Amino acid sequence: MALVVQKFGGTSVGSVERIRNVAKRAIATQKEGNDVVVIVSAMSGETNRLLKLAHEVIAIPEAREMDVIAATGEQVTSALLSLAIHAEGGQARSLLGHQVKILTDGAFSKARIKTIEGSKIFSTVKKGQIAVVAGFQGVDEHGDITTLGRGGSDTTAVAVAAAIGADACEIYTDVDGVYTTDPNVCPSARKISKISYEEMLELASLGAKVLQIRSVEIAMKYGVPVHVRSSFNDSPGTWVTGEDKSLEDVVVAGVAYDKSEARVNVIGLHDKPGVVADLFSSLAEKNVSVDMIIQNATTGASDRADVTFTLATTDLVRAKPFIEEVGKRLGAQEIRYDQDVVKVSIVGLGMRSHAGIAARMFRILAAENINIQAISTSEIKVSCLVHEKYTELAVRALHDGFGLSEDKSAK
Amino acid sequence: MALVVQKFGGTSVGSVERIRNVAKRAIATQKEGNDVVVIVSAMSGETNRLLKLAHEVIAIPEAREMDVIAATGEQVTSALLSLAIHAEGGQARSLLGHQVKILTDGAFSKARIKTIEGSKIFSTVKKGQIAVVAGFQGVDEHGDITTLGRGGSDTTAVAVAAAIGADACEIYTDVDGVYTTDPNVCPSARKISKISYEEMLELASLGAKVLQIRSVEIAMKYGVPVHVRSSFNDSPGTWVTGEDKSLEDVVVAGVAYDKSEARVNVIGLHDKPGVVADLFSSLAEKNVSVDMIIQNATTGASDRADVTFTLATTDLVRAKPFIEEVGKRLGAQEIRYDQDVVKVSIVGLGMRSHAGIAARMFRILAAENINIQAISTSEIKVSCLVHEKYTELAVRALHDGFGLSEDKSAK
Numbered sequence: 001m002a003l004v005v006q007k008f009g010g011t012s013v014g015s016v017e018r019i020r021n022v023a024k025r026a027i028a029t030q031k032e033g034n035d036v037v038v039i040v041s042a043m044s045g046e047t048n049r050l051l052k053l054a055h056e057v058i059a060i061p062e063a064r065e066m067d068v069i070a071a072t073g074e075q076v077t078s079a080l081l082s083l084a085i086h087a088e089g090g091q092a093r094s095l096l097g098h099q100v101k102i103l104t105d106g107a108f109s110k111a112r113i114k115t116i117e118g119s120k121i122f123s124t125v126k127k128g129q130i131a132v133v134a135g136f137q138g139v140d141e142h143g144d145i146t147t148l149g150r151g152g153s154d155t156t157a158v159a160v161a162a163a164i165g166a167d168a169c170e171i172y173t174d175v176d177g178v179y180t181t182d183p184n185v186c187p188s189a190r191k192i193s194k195i196s197y198e199e200m201l202e203l204a205s206l207g208a209k210v211l212q213i214r215s216v217e218i219a220m221k222y223g224v225p226v227h228v229r230s231s232f233n234d235s236p237g238t239w240v241t242g243e244d245k246s247l248e249d250v251v252v253a254g255v256a257y258d259k260s261e262a263r264v265n266v267i268g269l270h271d272k273p274g275v276v277a278d279l280f281s282s283l284a285e286k287n288v289s290v291d292m293i294i295q296n297a298t299t300g301a302s303d304r305a306d307v308t309f310t311l312a313t314t315d316l317v318r319a320k321p322f323i324e325e326v327g328k329r330l331g332a333q334e335i336r337y338d339q340d341v342v343k344v345s346i347v348g349l350g351m352r353s354h355a356g357i358a359a360r361m362f363r364i365l366a367a368e369n370i371n372i373q374a375i376s377t378s379e380i381k382v383s384c385l386v387h388e389k390y391t392e393l394a395v396r397a398l399h400d401g402f403g404l405s406e407d408k409s410a411k
Numbered sequence: 412m413a414l415v416v417q418k419f420g421g422t423s424v425g426s427v428e429r430i431r432n433v434a435k436r437a438i439a440t441q442k443e444g445n446d447v448v449v450i451v452s453a454m455s456g457e458t459n460r461l462l463k464l465a466h467e468v469i470a471i472p473e474a475r476e477m478d479v480i481a482a483t484g485e486q487v488t489s490a491l492l493s494l495a496i497h498a499e500g501g502q503a504r505s506l507l508g509h510q511v512k513i514l515t516d517g518a519f520s521k522a523r524i525k526t527i528e529g530s531k532i533f534s535t536v537k538k539g540q541i542a543v544v545a546g547f548q549g550v551d552e553h554g555d556i557t558t559l560g561r562g563g564s565d566t567t568a569v570a571v572a573a574a575i576g577a578d579a580c581e582i583y584t585d586v587d588g589v590y591t592t593d594p595n596v597c598p599s600a601r602k603i604s605k606i607s608y609e610e611m612l613e614l615a616s617l618g619a620k621v622l623q624i625r626s627v628e629i630a631m632k633y634g635v636p637v638h639v640r641s642s643f644n645d646s647p648g649t650w651v652t653g654e655d656k657s658l659e660d661v662v663v664a665g666v667a668y669d670k671s672e673a674r675v676n677v678i679g680l681h682d683k684p685g686v687v688a689d690l691f692s693s694l695a696e697k698n699v700s701v702d703m704i705i706q707n708a709t710t711g712a713s714d715r716a717d718v719t720f721t722l723a724t725t726d727l728v729r730a731k732p733f734i735e736e737v738g739k740r741l742g743a744q745e746i747r748y749d750q751d752v753v754k755v756s757i758v759g760l761g762m763r764s765h766a767g768i769a770a771r772m773f774r775i776l777a778a779e780n781i782n783i784q785a786i787s788t789s790e791i792k793v794s795c796l797v798h799e800k801y802t803e804l805a806v807r808a809l810h811d812g813f814g815l816s817e818d819k820s821a822k
Contacts, residue, residue: 016464016467016468019468020468050487053427053487053491054490054491054494056427057427057430057431057491057494057495057498058494058495058497058498061494061497062493062494062497064504065490065491065493065494065497065505066490068486068487068489068490068505068507069486069487069490069491071486072483072486072487075479075480075482075483075486076461076464076479076480076483078479079465079476079477079479079480080464080465080468080476080480082473082476083465083468083469083472083473083476084468084469086469086472086473086476087468087469093475094476094479096479096556098509098554099554099555143509143510144510145507
């Protein structure tokens with residue numbers, strides 16, 4: 001007998017009919033001999049409806065009160081699913097964040113889980129009931145309701161699975177699993193049957209938005225096996241687990257792309273020690289996160305240097321005045337901004353033991369005449385910044401070039 | 412400086428605009444130098460929307476889960492009102508049932524309050540914040556969410572006022588106050604400026620649905636002065652308070668009517684000791700509440716007796732088979748049912764010290780040729796059952812006859 005956590009997102013509980021299907025699935029899992037804990041999101045659209053109501057009242061609502069409002073979405077779903085399980089002949093009991101209890105810090109709207117008590121969940125499943133836990137929400141040490149931020153139900157699911165020592169955490173969503181790349185861009189994309197936490201983290205942060213990053217971090221920290229799968233069929237999805245031998249044979253697990261960054265070129269800075277440090281510590285002080293950074297080596301007698309970096313496009317308007325001010329102070333001759341860029345990345349554990357992967361990536365892009373504007377690498381990832389118009393071409397070329405379109409990955 | 416509890420019903424918080432008005436009123440009360448605690452209902456229509464959703468999932472939803480769902484209505488309003496108070500430049504903090512905490516028994520959907528902790532409310536108002544408490548909800552000793560039943564926010568308001576020793580409990584509603592009778596039936600109905608708890612109890616239970624009966628009982632038990640008034644204007648409403656000299660001078664405070672009962676005539680029962688007791692204890696066993704009871708005295712040599720009683724029309728279908736069965740067993744010759752009846756009542760503390768009030772009531776009805784089908788009396792109330800078609804006529808005649816249409820009440 002296993003202890004299984006199942007998480008259903010907003011689309012999977014988006015209507016009474018779908019809630020009924022979730023109930024059937026949870027009961028079926030229980031009938032297979034498992035103890036079942038279900039984590040639910042708000043019905044799709046509900047959180048937005050509630051936030052809109054708050055914004056009608058005040059332009060910038062206080063985060064504490066927003067969390068009181070937003071938490072009702074999951075509260076309703078947890079009870080509705082319990083009722084649906086009753087309707088299907090099963091036994092169930094809803095549990096809210098403060099009932100479980102899921103203790104968080106006091107950072108309203110983006111709280112972090114500190115501890116989760118398992119006793120109420122255990123006593124519920126021991127009675128043969130399915131424990132239906134409201135996702136996304138917790139309670140701080142003062143008893144105030146907190147929420148974990150968008151996508152926080154994934155985090156609840158994995159953290160609950162870790163806290164109760166579940167054998168698996170199933171994340172039901174509206175996709176079949178994690179793909180080698182975006183199937184909308186590359187029709188030959190394949191579902192990955194098994195991927196490591198590390199690879200998943202790189203893929204998630206690069207835009208494959210299947211699992212919230214924080215939930216993957218927690219799964220990795222506590223070694224929770226996560227199964228990402230579709231709530232609309234019974235096909236196996238993608239297992240996200242610890243590293244093992246089979247995973248290390250795969251050089252490139254997936255190709256990701258991210259259009260959310262903008263490129264900034266600071267041209268003709270004084271080439272003196274400390275100038276670059278000055279530039280980026282100024283931005284850090286203003287809380288602007290910078291992603292890729294390239295400093296062009298100065299050539300010949302020039303005492304000038306160029307620096308290129310990327311930052312989130314959403315931060316650009318806010319950051320521009322600081323960039324201009326610091327650039328002027330450091331003697332920049334010109335500052336150029338470019339939002340028409342995309343960051344294309346290859347991710348794979350196998351890179352650690354296979355040389356020349358980056359060079360192969362550059363060759364593949366060069367063969368398509370795609371100019372690389374910036375490069376960054378990590379142990380299991382290589383990213384290239386290219387013009388946005390090459391997005392599809394670059395992704396497909398890399399997907400084919402690293403053999404992801406076939407049944408076996410490239411060596 | 413006073414400590415004031417203000418309760419706003421579903422209509423008063425039915426839109427963002429109305430919530431804004433409630434915020435302004437609470438801030439104004441605070442600026443007059445008071446500590447303010449606000450109790451809110453769900454936005455009008457919201458509770459029904461939530462219950463409908465649950466009923467789509469299952470025909471008879473478990474009460475525990477229903478309460479989890481229903482309680483979200485007040486949860487949202489309490490946070491929205493707090494935000495609206497912020498928007499108007501004030502300070503506020505929402506408090507839910509489990510946060511206050513309002514401890515109830517475990518009777519889901521009709522829980523009774525056991526204790527209310529005042530510490531969170533006190534610490535909130537001491538910081539200069541308006542405490543916005545979600546009405547209608549509490550938490551049982553297991554931490555499960557409970558609700559107090561429809562209209563339960565009145566109960567929350569009065570119970571909170573009693574627990575924190577408030578100087579007044581203001582119930583804001585969509586009517587101006589308590590009227591001498593229903594103004595829709597009798598245009599000369601006047602607003603009562605002051606009424607005793609006892610009179611209010613009789614009027615409330617007779618259909619003047621301004622205040623929930625339970626909240627009046629709690630107000631009476633703890634001596635909380637209640638002020639029923641309109642949320643749409645600043646006119647003083649009706650004070651519901653303990654008895655005092657001025658109240659006892661009023662013979663009849665109001666005229667009420669109630670169309671929700673049906674009359675049952677059981678004709679020709681064996682006139683033996685214990686027959687009537689047998690009839691009504693059988694009904695009591697089936698949980699059928701009976702209101703008025705009249706047994707006709709047997710005349711002459713007959714060994715038969717007739718019994719008339721009333722019960723809620725909503726109970727009639729369920730009760731009919733029992734009535735038929737018991738009637739047959741006790742030898743009844745015929746059983747007649749009549750739903751076209753109305754119970755008209757006069758209520759007033761002054762009846763205790765004024766003789767002949769009932770007789771005067773009968774004379775007034777007789778003068779209008781209204782036949783009385785049944786009579787019941789209590790210390791401060793006389794009720795007559797008449798044909799439903801006489802509703803308006805009877806109410807107006809009694810209202811005029813006891814001088815309620817004028818500025819001074821009749822002696």
